[in-house]
Amino acid sequence: MGDEKNTTNTSVSGTTASGSISGIRRSSRTASRKPKKDQILPGLGILVLIVISGFALSFISKTLAFFWITGNVFGFVLQKTRFCFTASMRDPYLTGGTNLTKSVLAALAITTLGFTAIKYGAFINGMPIPGQGFVVPVSLATVLGGLIFGIGMVIAGGCASGTLMRVGEGFAMQILSLVFFVAGSLWAAHDYGWWQLNVIMKGKAVFLPDVFGWFGAVTIQLLIIAFLWIAADKWGKRKAEQSH
Amino acid sequence: MKEVELDCLGEACPVPLVKAQKKLAELEIGDILIVQIDHSCAMKNLPEWARTDGHNVEVEEVGDGEWDVIIEKVK
Numbered sequence: 001m002g003d004e005k006n007t008t009n010t011s012v013s014g015t016t017a018s019g020s021i022s023g024i025r026r027s028s029r030t031a032s033r034k035p036k037k038d039q040i041l042p043g044l045g046i047l048v049l050i051v052i053s054g055f056a057l058s059f060i061s062k063t064l065a066f067f068w069i070t071g072n073v074f075g076f077v078l079q080k081t082r083f084c085f086t087a088s089m090r091d092p093y094l095t096g097g098t099n100l101t102k103s104v105l106a107a108l109a110i111t112t113l114g115f116t117a118i119k120y121g122a123f124i125n126g127m128p129i130p131g132q133g134f135v136v137p138v139s140l141a142t143v144l145g146g147l148i149f150g151i152g153m154v155i156a157g158g159c160a161s162g163t164l165m166r167v168g169e170g171f172a173m174q175i176l177s178l179v180f181f182v183a184g185s186l187w188a189a190h191d192y193g194w195w196q197l198n199v200i201m202k203g204k205a206v207f208l209p210d211v212f213g214w215f216g217a218v219t220i221q222l223l224i225i226a227f228l229w230i231a232a233d234k235w236g237k238r239k240a241e242q243s244h
Numbered sequence: 245m246k247e248v249e250l251d252c253l254g255e256a257c258p259v260p261l262v263k264a265q266k267k268l269a270e271l272e273i274g275d276i277l278i279v280q281i282d283h284s285c286a287m288k289n290l291p292e293w294a295r296t297d298g299h300n301v302e303v304e305e306v307g308d309g310e311w312d313v314i315i316e317k318v319k
Contacts, residue, residue: 037308082288087257094258095293157256157283170309171283173254240296 078165085159089150096239098232105229109222116209116218123214132207139203141195156181247276253310257285264290264315268299271317279313280306287311 050072058065077083088100115131122129153159156177158166163181166174208217250267252260264279271277281287287303290313294301300316 039308079284082284084257084285084288087285087289090258091289091292094261095289096296097289097292099292154258157259157285162285166284169284171256173256177256 074161075165075168078161079169084162086153086157086162090154092232092235096236098236101232102229105225105232109225112218112221112225116214120214135205135207137200137203137205139200141199141203245274245276247278250277250279252279252281252286255283257283257289260286261290261293264313265293268315268317273317273319275317277315277317279315280310281313282310284309287313
């Protein structure tokens with residue numbers, strides 16, 4: 001998104017973002033264009049390697065092979081869509097753009113439905129509901145942790161998935177982010193016991209279907225997401241009008 | 245009318261955006277700002293901001309993972 005929708009407020013004819021003939025007159029630098037390397041063969045090679053590794057991993061553990069595939073697919077989607085959780089939280093303030101915010105909200109709405117389907121399916125069949133171990137208490141630590149993570153990801157130029165994706169893309173500066181991201185995670189894991197005992201366990205674990213019922217929980221969560229979506233949409237339009 | 249280049253290679257998002265915003269504010273109407281970036285995130289939010297702000301924008305991929313964002317200041 002975003003690349004082709006510029007024709008409304010530009011007078012330059014035929015502007016598409018993907019390197020068309022420049023409509024804006026520019027004197028320099030056009031000659032300095034580097035020849036592009038053909039990346040199709042290496043790409044195919046890597047694809048074959050990914051598939052072979054997947055099979056190799058499946059002999060060790062089926063779960064490992066599954067993680068390998070979902071990881072690769074997730075990374076591919078993340079890179080191709082230029083999806084960025086950091087930008088979705090930061091750009092409404094910085095640029096007034098809320099397109100990414102709205103995509104993240106849409107993704108949350110879809111996962112809400114998906115997770116509910118999985119959990120409810122297990123529930124009515126009398127099976128243990130999967131993933132209940134991730135229903136953890138809400139406390140001040142949640143708010144504080146979110147704040148620290150938010151500051152960190154804006155400075156580092158990417159959240160966890162964004163940093164990993166850009167390191168894979170070859171953005172050298174964020175290898176530094178990755179090093180400290182790993183260091184920070186290790187430190188957090190080291191101290192987690194203390195936090196668990198003294199802060200996190202003092203909060204209350206809330207599983208929404210227990211409180212509102214299955215239907216109520218989905219409805220309420222989707223309504224909140226819809227409300228945020230509308231707010232983001234209005235904010236984006238207002239910011240766009242202000243700047244004109 | 246002048247043409248200004250802004251080297252943001254190696255800078256992570258949102259630094260290129262903030263630098264471009266400051267630089268563009270110094271320029272005259274009709275001037276062209278060329279922001280060189282290699283951070284894929286800036287390749288999205290920089291053009292998006294500039295278009296929302298009402299300028300003429302083009303993105304050119306000059307190398308693998310390197311882009312020129314060409315902004316013509318119109319107001």
